[in-house]
Amino acid sequence: MMEMDKIVKNKLINLEIDVPDEVWYGIQRELDITHTKKSFLIYRYAAAIAAFAIIGSTIFYFFNKKDTSIKQSEMFVENTTANQTKEKDIINIQNKGDREEKIFTAQSENFTQKQEKDLSGITEILQNRPVVKEIKREEKVLLAANYEKLNPFVPELKRTGSDLEIILKENATAIPDLNYLPDVDLIYALNNDVKVAKDKNKWAVGGEFSPLYSYRHIASTQNGKDAAYYNELENPVLTYSGGVNVQYNALKRLTVQTGVYYTSIGQSIDYVGVYANNVYDMVPEEYRDRYINSYNIDNSVGNISFNTKYVFIDNKSARVNNLSDNKEFLDINNPVYNDLNASVEQNLKYLEIPVILRYKLIDKIIDVNIIGGLSANFLVENNVYLRYSGVKEDIGHTQGINNINYSGNIGFGVDYPLTKQLNFRLEPTFRYYLNPVSSNSDIDSHPYTMGLFTGICYSF
Amino acid sequence: MNNYPDIIKACIKGDRKAQKQLYDHFASKMYAVCLRYANDADEAKDILQDGFIKVFLNLKQFNYKGSFEGWIRRIIVNTALEKFRDKNYLFAVHMERGYESDDKEYDHIISDLSANDLLKLIQELSPQYRTVFNLYAIEGYSHKEICEKLDIKEGTSKSNLSRAREILKEKINKHFMVNVNCL
Numbered sequence: 001m002m003e004m005d006k007i008v009k010n011k012l013i014n015l016e017i018d019v020p021d022e023v024w025y026g027i028q029r030e031l032d033i034t035h036t037k038k039s040f041l042i043y044r045y046a047a048a049i050a051a052f053a054i055i056g057s058t059i060f061y062f063f064n065k066k067d068t069s070i071k072q073s074e075m076f077v078e079n080t081t082a083n084q085t086k087e088k089d090i091i092n093i094q095n096k097g098d099r100e101e102k103i104f105t106a107q108s109e110n111f112t113q114k115q116e117k118d119l120s121g122i123t124e125i126l127q128n129r130p131v132v133k134e135i136k137r138e139e140k141v142l143l144a145a146n147y148e149k150l151n152p153f154v155p156e157l158k159r160t161g162s163d164l165e166i167i168l169k170e171n172a173t174a175i176p177d178l179n180y181l182p183d184v185d186l187i188y189a190l191n192n193d194v195k196v197a198k199d200k201n202k203w204a205v206g207g208e209f210s211p212l213y214s215y216r217h218i219a220s221t222q223n224g225k226d227a228a229y230y231n232e233l234e235n236p237v238l239t240y241s242g243g244v245n246v247q248y249n250a251l252k253r254l255t256v257q258t259g260v261y262y263t264s265i266g267q268s269i270d271y272v273g274v275y276a277n278n279v280y281d282m283v284p285e286e287y288r289d290r291y292i293n294s295y296n297i298d299n300s301v302g303n304i305s306f307n308t309k310y311v312f313i314d315n316k317s318a319r320v321n322n323l324s325d326n327k328e329f330l331d332i333n334n335p336v337y338n339d340l341n342a343s344v345e346q347n348l349k350y351l352e353i354p355v356i357l358r359y360k361l362i363d364k365i366i367d368v369n370i371i372g373g374l375s376a377n378f379l380v381e382n383n384v385y386l387r388y389s390g391v392k393e394d395i396g397h398t399q400g401i402n403n404i405n406y407s408g409n410i411g412f413g414v415d416y417p418l419t420k421q422l423n424f425r426l427e428p429t430f431r432y433y434l435n436p437v438s439s440n441s442d443i444d445s446h447p448y449t450m451g452l453f454t455g456i457c458y459s460f
Numbered sequence: 461m462n463n464y465p466d467i468i469k470a471c472i473k474g475d476r477k478a479q480k481q482l483y484d485h486f487a488s489k490m491y492a493v494c495l496r497y498a499n500d501a502d503e504a505k506d507i508l509q510d511g512f513i514k515v516f517l518n519l520k521q522f523n524y525k526g527s528f529e530g531w532i533r534r535i536i537v538n539t540a541l542e543k544f545r546d547k548n549y550l551f552a553v554h555m556e557r558g559y560e561s562d563d564k565e566y567d568h569i570i571s572d573l574s575a576n577d578l579l580k581l582i583q584e585l586s587p588q589y590r591t592v593f594n595l596y597a598i599e600g601y602s603h604k605e606i607c608e609k610l611d612i613k614e615g616t617s618k619s620n621l622s623r624a625r626e627i628l629k630e631k632i633n634k635h636f637m638v639n640v641n642c643l
Contacts, residue, residue, distance in 0.1 A: 002625070003567045004566060004567055004570060004597075004625060004628075005596070005597035005598075005625075007567055007570045007571050008570060008578060008582075008597055008598065009597055009598045009600075011570075011573070011575045011578050012492065012496065012575055012578060012579060012582075012598055013598060014489065015489070015492040015575045015579065016488035016489045016491075016492055017488055017491050017492045017495060018488060018491075019487045019488055019491045019505075019508065020505060022505065023487070023491075023505050023508050023509050023512075024480065024483060024487075026505075026509040027479075027483065027509050027512050027513055027516070028476070030509070030513045031474075031476075031479070031513065031516060034513075034517065252502065252506075
C-alpha cells in the first residue's frame, strides 16, 4: 500500500457524517413491511395446517412452501491473527441449493480499535435470485470512458455527471434484493459472467376510484347572459371516475403514469318544472304521438334537445323552448298534469387517457406525492337524464359537445404500503378541462372535477 | 456501545427502540462509508438504508465472536457493490499503463486536506475507479479479492487503482491549484 493510500485511509476510515432522518424512516418502513409479510405468511401457514388437520385423515396434503426452494449458505470466517491491523479471513461458502462450493480469501479490515477477531459463522437464507441478463462488455467500456469525460472535477459541471448517471440508470435495471447476503450473491454472480440484476419495482399497476364533485367554470359568454345568471340556475352534481393504470418509476422520486379511466361529469339544471301529461297514458296508443313535444333547454354547457311525453316549463327564466307545432298550454291546476318534482341532469361520460407525473415529496412510511398531468378525454356517452321518484330516464342529449377534450390534472396524495409490493393510495385530485366542452355554444364553459381517488397499486 | 449483545438480541426480537439505538450508534460512520462509494448523497442514503435493512434481517447470523462493526461494514460495502453492479456501474476498464511510483509531494498535500475534501475528491472518481480505490486503499482488500468481487482481471484492478490515484492527483492539482513541480 502506498503512503498516499495510508493517509487517505487514516483520514476516512473513522469519518462520521450526520445521516438525514429520512434514512431511518425508510428502514422502519421496510422492516414494518417485512414484519407484515411474515405475519401474513404465518397466518397462511396456520390456515394450511388447519386444513391439513381436517382432511388429513383421508388426504395427505402437503403445503408447498416457498421456503423449499430456499438456498442456504454458510459462511465460516476464520481469523488467522488477532492483533494484526489487517487480518486474513477464510470464507467458505457452501451453496447447498446449487450443490456447489467455492472458497476464496478475503481481507477484512480492523475497523474498531478493539480487536475482536475470532471464528464467526453466518448462515444465510437466500431467496429470489435475481434474473440476469447480459450486457456487452464493449458497451460497458464505452460507458466508463464517457463517464470519466463527463464527470469533471469542477463542481458546476456535476449536472453533466448526473445526466450521465441517468443514462446509466436507463441502461441499468436494478434494485437490490434484500433477502440475501451480497457476499453469497457475489459468488452466484461470479459464476454467471457479466450479469445485471433484473429491475424490481420499476413498474406498477393499479386501480382507482373516486366520487367526483363535478361542475363547470364559465370563462366567457357571448349571448348577453353572464356567468352569474347560469350559476344561479345550475348546480354541481356528484359523479364518479374509476379506472386502471400502469406506472413506471422513471427516476427515484418521479413516476410516470398512464391508464384508462371511465369518467362521468355533468351538472344539474334547476328551476325546470316537469309535468307528466296523464292524457298521454289515457289515450289510445295511436294518438299518443300527438302528446310528444320537442323541447330545447338552453344552458351553459350547450342546448339540450329532446322529444318527450312530459311537459317542461321554466320556473325562473326562459330557458325552455317548446319547438313543436302542437304547443301545449300548461295549466298546472289541471288534474291531467302531474308535477313530477323532477330534476334535469346533464351527463357526459369520457374515456380518459391520462399522462400523470407523480413526484414523491416525502419518502417515509407514508409517502406523500404531488401529481400533475394531462388527459385526453374521449366522449363515449352524452345523456340528459330526468330524475324523479327514484326514476332515472334518459330524455336526450346536449348538442355540440366536443368528441375529444383535454384536461389538466393536479393533486397530491399519499401512498401507504400494505405489503412490500402492494400500496394503498389516496389522492385528492382536481381536473380542469382545458378547452370548452362545446364547440358551437356561445358560452365558453370548462368542466372541472374534484375527487378523492382511492385505490391500490401493485409494484413489480 | 458495550452492551451490544443485549441490543442485538433485542433487535432480533424486533424491538424498534433497540434497532434505533443500534442504528444511531453506527449510522454516521457507515454513512461516510456509503458516501465514499456513492455518486451522490441520495445514492449513499439508499445504500445505507438497504444495508441496515440487511443488517437487521440477518442479525441472527452474527455470532458475537468477530468485530460487530466490521460485520456491519462488510454488509454495507457489499450492498454498495451490489447496487453498482446492478446499475451496471461496475464494468472493466482496463488501462494499459504502468503502475506509477510513489509520489511523495502529493502525500503532504493530501495530509493537509480535510476528510471532507478528500471524500469529495474520491466521489468525483468514476464508479469503477472509486470502487477499486476504496476497496484497496481503505477497506484493505487485495487485488485478487477485488478482481473476484468485481469480476475483473487482476491487472485491471491494478491499473484502475493506478488510474484512480493519478486522477486524484490531477484533481488535487486542479482543485487546490497546486503546482507540484514547484514544491
